[in-house]
Amino acid sequence: MNSFGVQARLIEAASGRSWSGPGLEAYVHAMENELRTMPAGLLLLPAPWTIDTVCRYLAAFRQHRPLALLDPQIDLGTLEELIVRFEPAGLWQPGLEQLPPAGYRNTAHGWIRQTSAAAVSPDLALLLTTSGSTGAARMVRLSRQGVLANATAIVQALGITAQEIAPTSLPFHLGYGLSVLNSHLQAGATLVVTAHPVIGGDFWAIVDAYRATSFAAVSHTYELLARLRWTPSAHRSLRTLTQSGSRMRPDLIAQIAEDIGREGGRFHLMYGQTEATARMAVLPAHRIADKSTSVGLAVPGSRLSIRTELGEETCEPDLSGEVVFRGPSVMIGYADSAADLARGDDQGGVLHTGDIGHFDHEGYLHLEGRLKRMAKLFGMRINLDAVERLATEAGAEGPTVAVAPNDEVIVLWCESETEPGRLDTISRQVAERLRVNRHGVLARSIEKLPLLCNGKIDYRALTQAAAVSEAPR
Structure with a gap:
């Protein structure tokens, strides 16, 4: 296996089985054998949290085969709409009972296209949707270099080590959940693979049983947990909490930060977009008390600026405008149809985020709203x-x-x-x-x-x- 994920350990929460080293290598190799039965081109991969899915993802990454990661609950109409739009080589999902659409045939490992699939750029690694399972959504084209660069940046920003143990608390097919997976694979850490919802006792029993050290969630999830009187200190192994997505209430931020801080832990607020592979900025945990309205500083290897209404870019404080992100994790472009899959890098490492923000006098980014729809x-x-x-x-x-x-x-x-x-x-x-x-x-x-x-x-x-x-x- 290449360096991405070679030192990681995967635990299947339901059975307690684990894979690492030669065992994980053998599992990924088995998925590579499945992959060799699929024709060249983009593959659609519904992505539930299972060991099989993680190893299929690693197999495709190792073999430079582009994947479109999809909601595992995607409806048939949306799936067929994506197939018409992007002309993929197949749907990688063994055991399908549904009849394939016109132009495809069913095999042991999923649907296979009977004619040549759409051409793809050699730089293309992943297609991710910008809006969950909505078929009409634009897809984001991510490169192999961008995926690895973002994983490395998150490892550095959060100080992830091989001793970390993270449960799968976010959807695989969305940027934040994928970022948690990639960063822990990159660090050689442990992932506890479970599909149990976070708002439920089974998930937290798994956290305690496997002594998970970190937990990632969006703001709304923390709100729901707070209503259930959840506290991180009730789970003694937790040391790192991360949040991204919409803005959290300042009082809830303070409550969670204080609770995890009493146990020597840390709470990071973050800012990200799928178009930048995942997270673009991280607020250091030790600044959360006085910077809770900020999303922090650019992740290592990247930089942020503000584009004012006059079209000028600046890092000066208290000037509002569109947030611009530069770095190796920026997408190579969008995809609306099959013709876009063969395109090269349209972005050049620059992302105009569509978000409005400003810097404070210490260079910390504060978001104000969104430009577009x-x-x-x-x-x-x-x-x-x-x-x-x-x-x-x-x-x-x-x-x-x-x-x-x-x-x-x-x-x-x-x-x-x-x-x-x-x-x-x-x-x-x-x-x-x-x-x-x-x-x-x-x-x-x-x-x-x-x-x-x-x-x-x-x-x-x-x-x-x-x-x-x-x-x-």
């Missing part, structure tokens, strides 16, 4: 334009606009849709497609959508109205 709901980045398309598919007959007044709800303003039952159906179906909590999407009636003088939708007025639960006049 993206929302973060329960830690998951969601394209609001795609949400509007989902609302139409769910039955919204008139013009519909999606806004996000905060990080806990998306409000759909449905023009002339007055029937409460229909609004409830639209809310429920969109939430199901996004795979978020039912209360995370709310459809509201509006007589007429407000427009700006140029005839465009007044998104600001709709967002402000959503925050006070009153339709704009």
Whole structure:
């Protein structure tokens, strides 16, 4: 095996079995044999947290075979839409019972394309979606170099060592969860592989049984845990907590930091995007008391700047503008169709994040908001334009606009849709497609959508109205 993951240990929580060294090598080699039965080109890989999936991922990485990591609960319609868009070589999922789509045949290891797949760039390692399982989402193209560079940067920023033990607490197919996996593989640490939800006793029994030393979660998860009166000090082996995603309440940050600090542990706030492979900035744990409104400093090997409205880039304090990230972990570009898979590096290591922020006088980054039509709901980045398309598919007959007044709800303003039952159906179906909590999407009636003088939708007025639960006049 190459250096990536060679010293790591994988534990299957359900059985207690572990793999490392020659045993892990043999497991990955078996998955390489599966891979050799698949034709050249992109492979779709639904990614549940299992030892098989982790070893398939490592096998593909070693063999320079690009993967699109997918939600393991992806619906058949979305899967077929991705197949039409990206013309992959196959779907790597043994034991499939569903009939393959036209142009594919079923084999022991999944669906295989019967004609040549779309050409792919030799730099392409991964495709990740920017918005969970939504099929209409753009895909992010990540390079092999970028994946390894980000893993190395996170190891350095968090001080991850071979003694760390991390449970799989985040989805495999999303950037943050993948980053936890990659950084621990890079450090030769231990991963306890489990699919148990974090909000449940089984997960925390596993944390205690295997003496996990770290735990990663998005803000919403910490909020849910706090409501259950969870405290990190109740799990004596925990030493490192990390958070990324939407902004956390300052009082909750202080509560968690104080609790883990009493046991000699640390709590890191972070900032990341899939477009940068994962995490771009980390707040040192010892500054959390006086910098809790900051997301920290750029990860090693990278740098941050602010692009002002005049188009100038600066690192001066107290100047607001778009956050720009530079580093080897920046994606090589987006993919909307099969033709994009053969493209080279469109970004040149530069990412205009779409987030607004500023630096303080010590160079720490503080985020203020977002420029474009993206929302973060329960830690998951969601394209609001795609949400509007989902609302139409769910039955919204008139013009519909999606806004996000905060990080806990998306409000759909449905023009002339007055029937409460229909609004409830639209809310429920969109939430199901996004795979978020039912209360995370709310459809509201509006007589007429407000427009700006140029005839465009007044998104600001709709967002402000959503925050006070009153339709704009």
